[in-house]
Amino acid sequence: MTNKVxxxxxxxxxxxxxxxxxxGYIGLPTAAMFSMAGFSVLGYDKDExxxxxxxxxxVYVEEGVTELIDKGLKEGNLKGVSQYEEADIFIIAVPTPIKEDKSPEMSMVLDAAENIGRVIKKGNLVILESTSPPKTTTDLIAPKIRELSGLEAGKDYYLAxxxxxxxxxxxxxxLVNNHRIIGGVxxxxxxxxKACYETFVKADIYLTDSTTAELAKLMENTFRDVNIGLANETARICEDLGVNVWELISLANKHPRVNLHTPGPGVGGHCIAVDPWFIVYNSKNANxxxxxxxxxxSVPDHVYSMVKDIIPKGKLTILGLTYKPNTDDFRESPVVELAKKLIADPDYEVSLTDPYGENKQLKVAGLEIKKDHMKALEGSDLLIMGVNHKDYDDLDLSEIGKVMNTKTIFDTRNSISREEAEKAGFKYILLGDGKHA
Ligand SMILES: NC(=O)c1ccc[n+]([C@@H]2O[C@H](COP(=O)([O-])OP(=O)(O)OC[C@H]3O[C@@H](n4cnc5c(N)ncnc54)[C@H](O)[C@@H]3O)[C@@H](O)[C@H]2O)c1
Known part of the structure; x- marks a missing residue:
């Protein structure tokens, strides 16, 4: 880190x-935050x-952010644009998903770099915020901008x-209170x-090189993914050995230096289920x-085979389909994967319900997601607890029992009490509970 602009x-x-x-989820709140911090912010999206x-x-994002956006628009510090134009600072916050073969899909980052390359001037600053494979900043963005502008990262302009x-x-x-890592070329x-972010970040800002920053972000999510993988593997082992994984984890975690994670129906979202692949793709040592x-x-497949064992045919209702509780985000959800498998199985009639589904007008394999779980459960032979949203904290099991055809619950989250379910006349099966199998 010796070059000077x-x-x-x-x-x-x-x-x-x-x-x-x-x-999107990242770019818009960031743009609004910077507009409040005194920058004149233009927001560009390829979707007009x-x-x-x-x-x-x-625009509605979430409480607090929406008000910030409105304020930025009113005060004239924030504006949406449909064309690239010259600026002093460019922030890239485009998606970085994986392809079918699990390799990184970097076309949107490349597209941003190419367009910035057409308008960038000496002395500008370019910041990549998108989660990216190691060396994206130095080996993908810098060469693309050089190709278009002739400018050298770290010499003619700042790149981080x-x-x-x-x-x-x-x-x-x-946004305000998380510690932040910034890696420069x-x-x-x-x-x-750093000079930009410290206008609103109240936590610590740590400086490093860009590749370390890229890998640090990926390792944060990888740490969680690998540990959830261990928890999911432990659940399978417990099913084999007649042990209840939930009891086992709570006991093992009494050790002062152990923190086993929580098993469930799989890992989803566009971060934890995606970012580790960027490392696997870039290092042969990522075992x-x-x-x-x-x-x-593999967990959705396992959960599917458990459903087949519990009820070989009949009507199933899945409660909760987002990738985690209390979010309206259905991206990469393992419960959606499970739902697709069950819908494709001619032995089942499937009904889907999620408090966030109807607002998004989403369909899974052509099937709509109902908001009202009582309606979705009518005539069902099996209630599958997919995502333990807060809305499901106080399920009225005796009322649910009245509308279902067969009173059976398959809980993938350990969110329904066995005692209460059995008291209400349900047969209760819990993922990872080999004791009661
Ligand atoms: N959402 C999160 O919780 C989160 C958290 C940390 C990091 N990230 C990372 O932030 C990045 C952005 O994620 P997001 O959740 O905001 O995505 P998003 O899907 O919510 O939004 C991305 C936006 O970029 C636009 N876009 C796509 N291609 C474009 C292009 N070539 N030029 C201009 N605009 C384009 C899309 O139309 C969309 O509006 C990703 O790398 C993601 O991994 C996301």
Whole structure:
């Protein structure tokens, strides 16, 4: 980290124009936050409807963020645009999913780099926020910008990676209060990016090189994925050995240095189920990481085979289909995977319910997701607890028993009490409970 951007001066953030590429879960709240911090922010999205919605003030993100966006729009510091234009700072917040073969899909990052390359000037700052495979900043973005502009990263302009760690549902608080890592192609780049973020970040900001920042972000999610993989494997072992995994984990975690994670119907979302593949793809030494991914990806199949054992044919109702509780995000959800398998099985009639489903007007394999779980459960032979949303905390089992055809529950989350279920006349099967199999 020795290169200096020509002139070698500190990056001055006063009256700077910022251009944010990608206005999704990450880009839009970030754009709004920077607009509040005194930057003049333009938000670009390749989907024109997103830009139109922003400019017409019709965006709802979540409490706190929506108000920030409205304020930015009203005060004239935030605006949606449909064309790239010159700016002082560019932030890339486009999706970085995986392809069918699990390799990284980097076309959207490349597209952003290419377009920035057409308008970038000496002394500008480019920040990659998208979660990216190691060396994306140095080996993908820098060469693409050089190809289009002739400018050299770290010499003619500042280039840094600042991975985002926020969680939807708590965006505002985490944007401000999460510690942040910033990796530059050189120290000046990291410092230039830091000067921007410290206008609103209240937690610590740690500077490093861009590849370390990329890998650190990936390892955070990988740590969680591998540990959930261990929990899911433990559940299978418990089923084999006549042990209840939930009891076992609570006992093992009494050890002061043990923290076994929680098993469930699989791992989903666009982060934990995706990011470890970026490491597997980039290093031949990623063995546990690869195995953890495969174990977690195999859980929906296992849950499906458990359903087949519990009830070979009949009507099934799945409660909760998002990738985790209390979110409206259905991306990469393992329960949606399970639902698809069950819907494709001619032995079953499937009914889906989720408190967040109807708002999103989502369908799974052509099947709509009902909001009212009591309606969805009418005539059912099996209740499958897929996602333990808060809305399901106080399920009225005696009322549910009245509308179901056969009173059986398969709980993949340990969220329904066996005692209460049995008291209400249900047969209760719990994932990972070999004691009661
Ligand atoms: N959502 C999260 O919780 C979260 C957390 C941490 C990191 N991340 C990372 O942040 C990045 C963005 O994720 P997100 O959740 O905001 O995605 P998103 O799907 O919510 O939004 C991305 C936006 O980018 C737009 N877009 C796609 N291609 C584009 C292009 N070529 N040019 C301009 N705009 C384009 C899309 O239309 C969309 O509006 C990803 O790398 C993700 O892994 C997300």
């Amino acid at each position: 020509e002139g070698g001066k500190m990056f001055d953030i006063k009256n700077k124009k910022m251009f944010v590429v990608g206005l 409807r997103v830009v139109e919605r922003l400019n017409s003030g019709a 990676h600042s991975p985002e760690r926020v969680i939807p549902g708590n965006l505002l608080n985490e 050189n120290l000046e780049s990291a410092e230039a990016a 546990i990481i690869n195995l953890g991914r495969k174990i977690n990806d």
